[in-house]
Amino acid sequence: GESVGLHLPTLSVQEGDNSIINCAYSNSASDYFIWYKQESGKGPQFIIDIRSNMDKRQGQRVTVLLNKTVKHLSLQIAATQPGDSAVYFCAENNAGNMLTFGGGTRLMVKP
Amino acid sequence: DSGVTQTPKHLITATGQRVTLRCSPRSGDLSVYWYQQSLDQGLQFLIQYYNGEERAKGNILERFSAQQFPDLHSELNLSSLELGDSALYFCASSPMTDADTQYFGPGTRLTVL
Numbered sequence: 174g175e176s177v178g179l180h181l182p183t184l185s186v187q188e189g190d191n192s193i194i195n196c197a198y199s200n201s202a203s204d205y206f207i208w209y210k211q212e213s214g215k216g217p218q219f220i221i222d223i224r225s226n227m228d229k230r231q232g233q234r235v236t237v238l239l240n241k242t243v244k245h246l247s248l249q250i251a252a253t254q255p256g257d258s259a260v261y262f263c264a265e266n267n268a269g270n271m272l273t274f275g276g277g278t279r280l281m282v283k284p
Numbered sequence: 285d286s287g288v289t290q291t292p293k294h295l296i297t298a299t300g301q302r303v304t305l306r307c308s309p310r311s312g313d314l315s316v317y318w319y320q321q322s323l324d325q326g327l328q329f330l331i332q333y334y335n336g337e338e339r340a341k342g343n344i345l346e347r348f349s350a351q352q353f354p355d356l357h358s359e360l361n362l363s364s365l366e367l368g369d370s371a372l373y374f375c376a377s378s379p380m381t382d383a384d385t386q387y388f389g390p391g392t393r394l395t396v397l
Contacts, residue, residue, distance in 0.1 A: 207385060216286065216374050216388035217327070262327065271340050272317075272386060274327040 181260060183279040192250040194278045196263030201244060203267035208237060208248045211277075212259045220248070220261075250280075258282045287311065288389035290375050296395045302363040305392045309356055309377030315339070316358040317378075317386055318350055322371040333358055334380075365396045 186192045198206065204225040209217035223230045223237045223246075230237050236249040246263050260279050264272040287310035297303055309316050318330040320343075329342035333352035344350075347365075352358045362369060372393050376386035 209388075216288075216390045218286070219385055219387060222385055264327075271329050271332065271342060273329070276326050 196246040198265045200267040203265040205266040286387040290389040305360040307375030313377035317376040319374045
């Protein structure tokens with residue numbers, strides 16, 4: 174498969190455990206944040222988003238936490254499954270429509 | 285399936301050549317974005333079009349250009365290709381221009397030999 178980066182930080186978790194992927198963003202004026210999942214050979218897939226007037230948002234098995242004080246975003250995946258193995262990117266929207274992506278974290282789920 | 289389509293899936297060409305990548309946005313989306321993903325630089329925003337007009341520019345080289353047609357599909361033209369242009373090129377679309385979720389297509393893998 175195609176890789177999306179040779180030097181990505183990697184998080185390795187056991188199937189069924191919870192995963193936490195962290196992201197530091199750069200612009201304190203950013204008002205919208207998105208987490209994307211990218212599987213090998215595919216385009217980034219939307220997972221969950223959050224606006225700057227919130228500090229937590231929950232989806233199905235995923236939760237995003239936003240800490241504006243320290244400019245930190247995290248993605249929590251509950252009961253991680255093998256299908257969750259992918260590269261995860263956070264993105265910030267700070268110019269109305271331009272997304273700035275983080276470097277990505279590779280999640281590996283061990284059966 | 286995001287609803288965004290891109291063609292071709294793979295493209296192999298030589299240095300100095302010119303290629304055109306095509307993108308069809310999700311039904312109803314007016315904004316189209318182009319991104320480049322290379323191994324050493326991650327996902328980089330190139331350019332955005334909204335309803336046929338250029339809306340925002342990112343790190344797009346002068347050798348690259350894009351347009352959006354009346355039917356809202358978009359093309360990214362890459363000319364005088366160099367080895368370093370080898371990358372994945374993604375198109376994304378969203379309904380509007382403001383802070384909106386962008387939905388990505390499957391990408392075009394360009395290899396310049």
